[in-house]
Amino acid sequence: MTSDSRIGPIALPETRARRVIEQLLEGSGVALNGQAPQDLRVHHPDFFSRVLRQGTLGLGEAYMDGWWDCDRIDEMACRLLRHGLGERAHTPSERLRYRLQSGLFNLQSKARAHIVGEAHYDLGNDLFERMLDPTMCYSCGYWKEARTLHEAQRAKLELACRKLELEPGLRVLDIGCGWGSFAEHAARHHGVEVTGITISREQAELARERCRDLAVTIELKDYRDLSGRYDRIVSIGMFEHVGHRNYPTYFRTVSEHLMPEGLFLLHTIGSNRSEISADPWVNRYIFPNGVLPSAMHVARASEPHLLLEDWQNFGPDYDPTLMAWLTNFDARWHEVAPRYNERTRRMFRYYLSVCAGAFRARDLQLWQLVFSRQRQGRYDAPR
Template sequence: MTSDHRIGPIALPDSRARRVLESLLEGSGITLNGDAPWDPQIYNPDFCNRLLRQGSLGLGESYMDGWWECEHLDELARRLVQHGLGGHARPPSDRLMYRLQAGLMNLQSKARAYMVGEAHYDLGNDLFERMLDPTMCYSCGYWKEADSLHEAQLAKLELACRKLELQPGMRVLDIGCGWGSFAQYATLHHGVSVTGITISREQAALARQRCSGLPVEIQLEDYRDIEGCFDRIVSIGMFEHVGHRNYRAYFETIARVLADDGLFLLHTIGSNNSNITVDPWIDRYIFPNGVLPSARQVADASEDLLLMEDWQNFGPDYDTTLMAWLMNFEHFWSELAERYSERTHRMFRYYLSVCAGAFRARDLQLWQVVFSRDRVYRYDAPR
């Protein structure tokens, strides 16, 4: 069911669901049908009931259905998170069911590894080409000295290359290579050869095209099947799909294929705690089976396999990156509207905005972690 926005927001019925919701929002600065740019404007009388029944899933789906609008979704999300309402993302029965499922099943097994590629990354290269910058980096940029999204993504790629101490002739493995952004950059600017792996057919096809003529090999492959020996390994924005049951196997794979004097750089979104949970709307519509690691989980999984040499957090930069993607997406939507539905339009607007808000609230982090075997590592490049 959708709603007609031409009639404007409705007067919400006086119901138990409305009173409970308003009580939860008390002190957050958020008012239903309020005047602030982050206040949701409600167009369907069942909004409050749906939100209390379904939590985050109901909030996101009702936005996709046109049940409510908000001028600044990112600020709404920030206030919800900082007010501590993240714990209401799932109704209690759903939280219990997910914990049981995650405890009994490997939700990120090899058999399920390609699900996120099919659901999200294969959605359409034309969409991502318009949303992202020319590097086609689909991960956090580094904004310390950048004035644009493109500068921030180039700075991120160079930061990773310098931390890895790349030298001409080195053989590099890129786990989760996306559309070939790191492979293209590292070969052109540092003279290395790169083997990139991805679980997305659309990414693999475009990455091969973008890296044509360069010493780059792109493979459609799961990380658990990697063979060979590499001087350097990089993984940018892929670890979020590995899952807690597979963290140890992931680092065992790194240790197995990394040269004795090699370095490994892990670039990942991180969680502030080790709870095994996911946002149900993100899980259903954006990144199926994704889960964010905690610092403790990264440390435990790599213990006795690799030495942790350096850990940098630039999580606030993801807020800026996501808002830049949102600006691109909205600017070029007219070129995409014939192929993609308005529901997809609202899905991406909601996804980019609420994620930006979560990073702004410091509920999510962005880590770059450098590992070695047993070499002396003295990274001193400026950050």
């Protein structure tokens, strides 16, 4: 009786926490310690209270710590989001904290722009070279007619070039050029001169190497420090780091550096909702200070500066893109494992899987927009 009395008060809160989690999962198609690929296998008794206390941050960190496993995290995430648990997974305190931070401070100011570069993009070119395809595109591929990741990425690059109506001799600015994927493709196949800018030293170094025989210049520079004017401007997978307080500055800067008859292509992940928020786990471990724009954010900020010519959504294509990256990551992890640790491996697996599930659930979108300044005549966007 005495022994049972000691165990009871300690075990009861965890029992209650487990019951709450089980109730939340009811009807989602995800079970605790089940046999289906999307079911969670819990290894640590404190998992339940940690998740209830910390929401998505606790769920992600618990996976990194080995407290639970799942054969198909992507399908688990998809089912939970379709079940409506996306909003309920964020705790009130975390929402309030982010709103206060983003309201009082410019989290994406020029002085802070380097943070995401150092935390994520500078993690190691060796890791990204094994995860990505030979183009080194770290953004959504275009799978309309593609069968492989490489075909999808080349199709995405060519689609952007066609939308920009590239011709030999045009001067092109690539804002957030990454490892030089668009710059290399546009210069090699369309004969244009490209200036690419990035805030990542590792990206700049590899981009210069990849484009060394082409009319490409890679600069370590923030978009707010630009000079000169360009016939075309492109930005693929960078706008997610701009931040809502800087959207007007961003579009004004593009307009100021775009020639009167020029075109601007923006390729960005988009949010279904206009609230200013960020997933706390992604914000801490993957993309610090990142925030996704809504359609309203983009329209309001761009309207005073540019004319919207075309808006295409191929968000579902990010699902196979992320799953292909995960396949590459798993297949070649052993080649870089000595440089990293098991927690990093689980972090990347969780990140790629959860994001794939979010796009599969249509909780996130992928937009390509084309703008002009004062175009004369009709614009027909290729598909």
